[in-house]
Amino acid sequence: MLNRQGRPSTPSQAADSAAAGTITGNRGLLQEEALIFEIGEEGRTGVDLPDAPKVKDRLGGLRRTGRIGLPGLSEPQVIRHFVRLSQRNYSIDAGLYPLGSCTMKHNPRLNEKMARLPGLGDLHPLQPVSTVQGALKLIDTLAGWLKKLTGMPAVAMSPAAGAHGELCGLMAIRAALKARGDVRKRILAPESAHGTNPATAAMCGYVVDPIPATAEGRVDLEALRVKLGPDVAAIMLTNPNTCGLFEREIRQVADLIHGVGGFFYCDGANFNAIVGKVRPGDLGIDAMHINLHKTFSTPHGGGGPGAGPVVLSEALKDFMPVPYVVHGKDGFALVEHDGARSFGRMKSFHGQMGMFIRALAYMMSHGADGLRRVAEDSVLSANYVMASLKDIMTPSFPGPCMHEALFDDRFLKETGVTTLDFAKAMIDEGYHPMTVYFPLVVHGAMLIEPTESESKDSLDTFIGTLRGLAEKALQGDQAPWFRGAPYLTPRRRLDETRAARAPILRWKPGTNAAPAARAAAE
Amino acid sequence: MTIRYTKDHEWIRLDGAVATVGISEYAQSQLGDIVFVDLPEPGKKVDAGDEVAVVESVKAASEVYAPVGGEVTEKNQAIIDDPSLVNQSPMAEGWFVKMKISDPDALDALMDQAAYDAYLKTL
């Protein structure tokens, strides 16, 4: 059995209800909203379409019979529905979003405008390449920026997200090993690694062998030496790491893994801390994905889409997936089939073009000077948060940190307040909580990433709020209050246990009562 | 009747030739509300340390390992239908599987109640 930090997943019934009191269940600007299936009616539509041309159908007898069950809504109904839903979300645009390891920075609207330009946003991926030279140039330009910022010779552009980039990197490593007739079994990864690292390694058939950390939160070189051997395909190391620290001995790590013929995969989730400031290529890495939705501000969109291009070393670049852009004799060309060394294909078409456009607009806006400033200000802001809270909360490791500050729950030890309770109390103060319970290597982790987007005033208010909450927790008798938080949200703590024990994953006719009726019934 | 524990927090109780396996009070409290249990079909043969079941809470998932080698003879359908039984009664109604064990002496290598209690204090 594992010994993981349990946390309450069923809300306590003790705390009082703030919801009741109105006829509708609404609270002023905060309006209850039913599911579209409960609003819509058969026969209505929000899109006017002409009659179909009269033809004899050629469906081969496969015409759908019976109703699908979709509701019909007018355009104003649809707009009202989704506007009301939107008002139930926190967002970067509304406030500081210190979700560690996610880099919730400002998303410039210029990016959105550029992605919608006619001639960019509306191109079909399989148009003749002669008709999309501007699009291919854009991909090539972005690739050039990524190579220069990382100091790496090549980049695979097609991966759709960070985890997909990890998969791309490990596939390239596996292909390179295979090309030299070398079958290897193990991947080393620190205990503090993001869950995608071991999950990705498993998809490539590798066994993950964890490496412990030192007392100061970095890879234990001695432990690494012990684990090394001729069956180690690669090490997957996040740098800066998930504890918010720069891996000081990264070059030794690179030398050690290369010494046994393995490869160095760097998880670039935290590239924001070093963009323009340090080139991973100068540190001996072989592959690294770059989350364009983190460092380069393409929006997170409620959980994607992202983009995860992977920079590759000389040793790996020939194995990159198709397609890729090359400079041909008549301009840019696309290699969509590479029978030679490419390990294959990762998705349909050429990559997340919409994200490429946004990321390039962001990069060009900042320039080399602005990107360096991004790294500096993100690191400065995180250290400022750490310095301003270290007397009352408990930093897990001595600083300086990089772009995120890691605290644990030692300061709450005698209070009865958990990390989760503390996070939920932040919500009532108008903040999205930091990342909690990750990384797993410290107890009750709170990982704060303020990003470079915040003003000092904004940071000071945030710091003041956390100090206030910590002081409140330390009063000693406040655990029940914390356990009841949040009090001021559209919904209070949700019963995750109930959701998981008897999953309801879709609406069905007659199964879900409207929210107000539901509340009344219970 | 003897009860023994593993370092992974499984318990095994020998009652004549039949052994019953479950997870300890400590294990259920660490996992939190259990929402799903996956149990093996009777007839499955396992060695000591083999994965014999999976238990999931909202925020964690964990394998349950066979404390000793043997053959699964029965699974507890009641905890499949209502996983909260594991939280309510981990040592009794919330048992996981019954096994016919190949070597009763293998239990001697495991911790008795006193040793397990002492072990918990070190965590």
Add this chain to the structure above:
Amino acid sequence: MRYLGLTEADRRQMLAAIGEPDIDALFRDVPAGALNPQIDLPPHQGELEVERQFAALAKKNISPMDVPFFLGAGAYRHHIPAAADHLIQRSEFLTSYTPYQPEISQGTLQYLFEFQTQVAMITGMEVANASMYDGATAAAEAVLMAQRVTKRSKAVLSGGLHPHYRDVIATLLDQTDQPLVAAPADLDGTEDLSGLIDDQTACVVVQNPSVFGHLRDLSALAKACQAKGALLIVAIAEVTSLGLVTPPGAMGADIVVAEGQGLGVPLSFGGPYVGLFATREKYVRQMPGRLCGETVDQDGRRGFVLTLSAREQHIRREKATSNICTNSGLCALAFTIHLSLLGEVGLVRLAEINHAKAVQLAEKLAGVKGVEIIPQAFYNEFALRLPKPAADVVEQLAARKILGGVPAARLYPAETALANVLLVTATETNAESDMDALVGALKEVL
């Protein structure tokens, strides 16, 4: 720099509070010589300067808006209602992340629940997840899921499956040296896969309509799979077809994957798109990806949470059902808004129009000497046999400002038998005058 929040005075004060002399002192853990490299890239620029450069890039492309346009082959041009693009740009949708804190993410969670319901409804399946990257990656994940469910390894791929889907599946299976049988390209739509299914087969993957446009009844194939204990995975590349065509669920599919781009998501040169993933309720714990579920809050009010997370990488790590983390949330939202606007009436009508336009186009093209329409039954896309190489024809059409289709050779470069095959699509965006322009130009070119 307009996006940065700190002034020079702020920086000095903050450094003083931290107790460090300068910013580089915070980077002291970086190895010697690696800090502050010279990077040969241009300096920062204002909005106007950046816009000019993107506009110049856009001008180097031919926009489908400006010319008769007939491309499909896995990505489809449809009209996106103005309300859909407006709503997805609301700050609270655009600039939030995965709903880790459900109390302040009910907007995202509720639309994911609605998305899951819509996907299940149109595919005719019981449950759906909260989206994958695209149709092809969803298909590959479906194969891995079928392996977990059946505890077998062999995958059989139809020759009507889009080659991108085939290659993504093959690439993934190759990592663990899993057996794969890919049937030869099925131009005529006559393949019979039943002989390839045996008691080692985990799944059969078939696309409907096929990459060449054939619509087929898959019920017999479903029975053949069932008889051997294999799962039938049906891939749908053009999601609007589900408004008119018998859904895979009604034909006996075990898993349905689809490219959802056709509803709400612009072509955008190939991405980002949105993968749909639906299956039977009994397999739900083997599903990849995020799932949103209904529950109640502590005041007893209905609410939504991410659920069954113990399948996922952040908890299960190397034993997770997939490594997927960030998926395609905002595209799923666009899909859900577009489908909400259409409703049942609108989706069916949209699909009727697409099909009727394609039939019209097929009739017109059939009148061109030397052109043969291959599928008997199709939705809005079909393969044509031309009297000469389709790639050359497409280039000649492009020179006449017509984007006339996708040459099969673009997807099957090694198959000389497909060199003269062209894939052509008509949607609601094609005016009859576009069709006549294509027919006229083809007559000149052939």
